[in-house]
Amino acid sequence: MAPLKSLESEYPIIDSDFRQFCASHAIFSVEDFLVHDIYVLMALAEEHDTSDRLKQAITQVLSIIDAQHQPWLDGLELLGYSQKSKSILSTGCERIDAFLRGGFQGGVLTELVGPSSSGKTQVCLLAASNVTKSGLGRVLFLDTGNSFSPTRVAQFVSSSSELADTESSKILPQVLDNIECRSVFDIFTLLDVLHQLLQNLRYQVGQNLRMLIIDSVSSLITPVLGGAGTHGHALMASAGFLLKKLAYEHNLSVLMTNHMVAGDGGVIKPALGESWKSIPHIRLLLSRDVLNNICSMFILRHPSMAIGERVEFAIL
Amino acid sequence: MESAVKDWIKADETAKEMLTRLFTERPFLPLPPPLHKLPLRPGNVVEVAGPPSSGKTHILMQAAISCILPKQWKGVQFGGMERLAVFVDLDCRFDVLRFSRLLKHKLIQANSNDMKSQTQYDKELFAECMRRFLYIRCYNSLEFLATLKTMNKQLQKQKDIQGVGVHLLVLDSIGAFYWMDRALPSLLVGGSNRKSLSLQIVMENVVQDLQKLLLVHPLLVLATKNSISGDKSTADELMRNTSSGPRPKHREYMPSVWQSFVTHRIHVAASEHNGNHQRQHTYLTEWILPSVNFSDRFVINEDGVFLIS
Numbered sequence: 001m002a003p004l005k006s007l008e009s010e011y012p013i014i015d016s017d018f019r020q021f022c023a024s025h026a027i028f029s030v031e032d033f034l035v036h037d038i039y040v041l042m043a044l045a046e047e048h049d050t051s052d053r054l055k056q057a058i059t060q061v062l063s064i065i066d067a068q069h070q071p072w073l074d075g076l077e078l079l080g081y082s083q084k085s086k087s088i089l090s091t092g093c094e095r096i097d098a099f100l101r102g103g104f105q106g107g108v109l110t111e112l113v114g115p116s117s118s119g120k121t122q123v124c125l126l127a128a129s130n131v132t133k134s135g136l137g138r139v140l141f142l143d144t145g146n147s148f149s150p151t152r153v154a155q156f157v158s159s160s161s162e163l164a165d166t167e168s169s170k171i172l173p174q175v176l177d178n179i180e181c182r183s184v185f186d187i188f189t190l191l192d193v194l195h196q197l198l199q200n201l202r203y204q205v206g207q208n209l210r211m212l213i214i215d216s217v218s219s220l221i222t223p224v225l226g227g228a229g230t231h232g233h234a235l236m237a238s239a240g241f242l243l244k245k246l247a248y249e250h251n252l253s254v255l256m257t258n259h260m261v262a263g264d265g266g267v268i269k270p271a272l273g274e275s276w277k278s279i280p281h282i283r284l285l286l287s288r289d290v291l292n293n294i295c296s297m298f299i300l301r302h303p304s305m306a307i308g309e310r311v312e313f314a315i316l
Numbered sequence: 317m318e319s320a321v322k323d324w325i326k327a328d329e330t331a332k333e334m335l336t337r338l339f340t341e342r343p344f345l346p347l348p349p350p351l352h353k354l355p356l357r358p359g360n361v362v363e364v365a366g367p368p369s370s371g372k373t374h375i376l377m378q379a380a381i382s383c384i385l386p387k388q389w390k391g392v393q394f395g396g397m398e399r400l401a402v403f404v405d406l407d408c409r410f411d412v413l414r415f416s417r418l419l420k421h422k423l424i425q426a427n428s429n430d431m432k433s434q435t436q437y438d439k440e441l442f443a444e445c446m447r448r449f450l451y452i453r454c455y456n457s458l459e460f461l462a463t464l465k466t467m468n469k470q471l472q473k474q475k476d477i478q479g480v481g482v483h484l485l486v487l488d489s490i491g492a493f494y495w496m497d498r499a500l501p502s503l504l505v506g507g508s509n510r511k512s513l514s515l516q517i518v519m520e521n522v523v524q525d526l527q528k529l530l531l532v533h534p535l536l537v538l539a540t541k542n543s544i545s546g547d548k549s550t551a552d553e554l555m556r557n558t559s560s561g562p563r564p565k566h567r568e569y570m571p572s573v574w575q576s577f578v579t580h581r582i583h584v585a586a587s588e589h590n591g592n593h594q595r596q597h598t599y600l601t602e603w604i605l606p607s608v609n610f611s612d613r614f615v616i617n618e619d620g621v622f623l624i625s
Contacts, residue, residue, distance in 0.1 A: 026510040026511065027510075028510065031458065031513070032510065032511065033465075034458060034461040034462060034465060034521065035461070035511045035513065035517050035518070035520075035521050036511070036521075037524060037528075038465060039528065062465065062466065062469075065462045065465050065466055066462070066466040066469070068458070068459065068462040069452065069454065069459045069460075069462040069463040069466070070452055070453050070454065070455070070459065070463075071452075072450060072451070072452050072470055073450075073451045073452070074446065074447050074448075074449060074450055074451070075384075075412070075415070075416070075445070075446030075447065075448070075449030075450075075451065076443055076446040076447055078412045078449075078451050079412050079413070079416055079446060082412050082413060083413075230495060230498045230499050231499050233495035233498075233499075234495045234496050234498065234499030236495070237493070237494075237495040237496045238496055241408065241455050241456065241496075244408040244409070244455070245408070245455050248408065248453075274367070274368070274542070274544050275495060275542075275544075277367075277368035277369070277542075278368050278407055278409075278489070278492070278542055281409050281411070300369075301368070301369050303409070303411035303414050304411065304413070304414045304417070304618075306597065306616075306617070307369065307597050308597065
């Protein structure tokens with residue numbers, strides 16, 4: 001937030017006299033105002049000979065503060081906004097679409113958890129190829145373990161029944177063109193990429209991005225957790241809130257994968273622990289029967305579906 | 317001079333007058349289960365603690381709905397408070413579609429007592445209720461503080477527009493920025509008495525700003541808090557003395573300034589008691605502050621939170 005000095009050109013009331021008054025109470029920036037009692041400051045300003053100007057300036061700073069939170073919405077506005085702009089992207093698998101009431105929601109963080117080879121990456125690749133194939137928009141695939149496979153995407157495109165072979169080979173370049181794959185190997189790069197993305201979307205660069213996939217988010221976060229320090233958790237929470245902001249403000253469907261670890265008494269549970277649990281809106285558990293290749297999806301967390309509901313599906 | 321002294325020592329109001337005034341300005345609020353057992357009034361700060369996915373947000377949504385519902389409308393009793401409810405979304409996870417479904421269900425339910433149609437609800441009433449619901453989201457502590465610093469103005473404005481005041485302030489959830497705040501850089505530029513941002517300072521100011529709001533507005537503060545369970549030390553203890561000794565349900569991590577601000581605390585947790593836990597997940601409540609000796613069991617389904625006996 002801005003130092004008071006830089007505000008004078010825009011708001012002449014924040015003059016050197018006012019800044020001196022603030023400095024005597026150890027206030028140098030708008031941020032400092034946030035951790036001071038405004039009522040006390042008003043009372044202190046009263047004691048000065050220029051109290052009127054000082055109080056005006058404090059009111060001015062308050063209105064600057066007022067512009068630094070998200071906008072207030074009433075329930076109707078919020079509902080209207082969410083009905084108008086929040087879309088649902090088909091997953092490319094009819095059974096999952098029916099189960100999740102249409103697919104992956106825009107504005108929402110969906111986490112796929114499951115042991116290795118339970119179909120997490122497959123679900124991601126299928127969704128990515130389906131979004132781009134239907135021409136709905138672009139997909140950004142953040143790859144942490146070289147799991148992105150263009151060949152698999154090509155398979156998904158050609159195996160979709162509604163397209164003839166010639167047609168599918170024609171749209172394949174366009175599909176692959178609309179999936180941007182970036183390698184990300186640590187959480188700092190992830191935060192950089194997400195900040196950059198937020199900037200780009202704000203200034204309308206890279207328009208029509210609809211889906212953000214991180215495969216896998218746990219391999220970026222696990223290395224910084226552990227130990228006695230708090231910074232790992234802080235990085236994790238920052239990444240989480242950044243993703244929520246991106247998803248909500250730019251109507252992205254965010255899809256993340258997470259692996260499983262052994263918990264108390266050998267029961268396996270999703271990695272990243274308790275504090276991460278409050279980050280994703282939706283948490284889906286995947287498992288796969290090795291014999292017949294049937295995958296199952298369980299609800300672990302969902303704002304409107306009951307925990308434990310499940311569906312079986314196969315990805316060919 | 318003498319009259320001034322007389323005026324000063326004269327009683328302002330009788331106890332009866334004061335009670336009547338208090339009960340109209342700050343009446344006991346009819347909150348939905350599982351918050352119905354204790355008398356709660358504006359000025360109270362209730363913390364709903366529990367692990368993730370234990371129905372905390374649902375409890376808050378139900379409370380907000382009973383705050384925005386009218387007492388009665390076109391002859392139908394709704395039993396609401398007909399006041400504004402403020403929802404500060406710190407987890408950034410509020411699902412407005414779910415909220416509107418819960419509200420619609422309440423409207424239909426009240427109508428069907430009348431033996432009228434079962435699926436119709438009054439669109440006009442729905443819009444009126446939704447307008448009484450005020451929502452804001454915060455992505456970090458600075459936005460949260462900026463919201464609180466300017467909330468009085470906003471509430472006053474809404475009160476003038478809508479003609480009714482606020483009775484409920486919901487914070488979901490209070491520990492959302494805990495880790496981010498704990499790692500705030502403590503750099504001190506410009507004098508040693510400059511307050512550096514830290515978890516402690518942030519919470520002190522949050523509590524201070526809330527206290528200021530409580531003086532002006534008759535508000536009940538309802539906050540959720542994710543409780544941290546299953547950390548390494550308790551897990552080890554559990555291994556050593558299995559089945560003996562109760563498992564600690566509540567491990568406090570918020571700064572003491574917040575802890576002492578809370579007047580009531582209820583703990584909710586998913587219950588593993590039920591035998592057939594394929595479909596119906598049940599949840600168990602326990603009042604910790606004041607520690608009273610009853611607990612409720614509830615389920616959450618399509619239509620909201622319901623007690624089961």
